[in-house]
Amino acid sequence: MSLNTALISVDIVAFRLVKGRLNVLARRIQADGNKPEWMLPAGKIDPVRDQSLDDTAYRQLELLTNKKPGYIEQVVTLGDSQRDSRGWSLTIVYYALIDSSDSEQLAPSAQWLPSDAEALKGQLAYDHSRLVQQALDRLKSKIQYSSLPVYLLPEHFTLSDIHGVFSAVLDKAPPMRSIRNRFLQGDLLIDTGRLKRGSNRPAALYKVNQDSEAWLFDRLYISTR
Amino acid sequence: MSLNTALISVDIVAFRLVKGRLNVLARRIQADGNKPEWMLPAGKIDPVRDQSLDDTAYRQLELLTNKKPGYIEQVVTLGDSQRDSRGWSLTIVYYALIDSSDSEQLAPSAQWLPSDAEALKGQLAYDHSRLVQQALDRLKSKIQYSSLPVYLLPEHFTLSDIHGVFSAVLDKAPPMRSIRNRFLQGDLLIDTGRLKRGSNRPAALYKVNQDSEAWLFDRLYISTR
DNA sequence: GTAATAGTGTCTGTGAGACACTATGCC
């Protein structure tokens, strides 16, 4: 049996908005020569500390970010004989959405990299740019019929901020009218009563209603396809 | 490290319509005393024969059905320290849709069991009834916005047969009018020109357009929620 | 006041659902 536990890992694609752009969390690795110098947060299952795979994902991620992400979801498990030269390998891929609050305590070895597909290909080791692509595909799909956008925003945000999430993830966004209608229906958001003041008319600041889980709508936005 | 490869398995929840009811494929195990006597098709990765996890799933399933299923999809990977008394275990769960053609060559140890949740709890060993539930949840959800129903039908089928799939899976179905509008749009189905004759007006027989993959629609049926 | 962004009113389009209707087979 050439499959051993050294080749089982949980890899996390953590997304975050940095200056309005979608970024991916990466960890520096010892660069030897021309090799790419980054990898995704990843690690082995700790049979003692981890009660479940979700625990493994949370633990790996928190090692770098020092806080619990607002949303994680398993994407897929990949296993094949090609990806690792040592033989059969098994990778459970997660993605995580990190809220873009100001305070952040990243580990020194960690850094946010723009999620641009081409750039990542040159920067990420192993087949990690492919894992990012798969996680991104899922995010791009799910953002269109769920409340996921709010998990990329800070605690308090405006409806325009949601528009910004769509732009960052999909490079296009539904009209504000549609975002408004969708996100203000139900008990999804709570109006904090506070306003975001800028150079123009202030916008209402909302926060997530913690009573409600990530919500699934029953239609896709069409303008984003 | 108490996690070893003996505890990695690929488990398949294969669905099929038997006399209009949703069934799940099970394999007989040596019953010792009062224990349940069935388990899901499952097995280990064969690092030599399997190029990928999908291969493992296909191989395990074909051992029992002797034919390739029309549709498989990975549901989730479960890992925790509770499910197997020997320690940490990892299970990659797939579901498969088997077309309900007449000819079938089941292995002697295999049998179709009604997918009724309560009944399965008493019949399936380990936590397999929970795996069925998770696969069924996915199927119930996805059937509402995809062309999956056709993968549970024989090669030639009528639009009423699709209605029957919804009834079997969800215990309710969209109106025929809606099924018609949805499934006859695009190039999803091909009218074979043949008719299914019964005691009443014959129905047009359709087949799947092999050019088109499993199709995703952009709205859920509402009557099925 | 003007500029700029927030937010509303309302019309159109699409597809699900309701339901009455017609069509075509078996007996």
Add this chain to the structure above:
DNA sequence: GGCATAGTGTCTCACAGACACTATTAC
């Protein structure tokens, strides 16, 4: 012919999208 199931016509409803409109702030 009657009956049963197949299939159509068409109205309503819900929600995405388009777009003109009003509202509220900074300056």
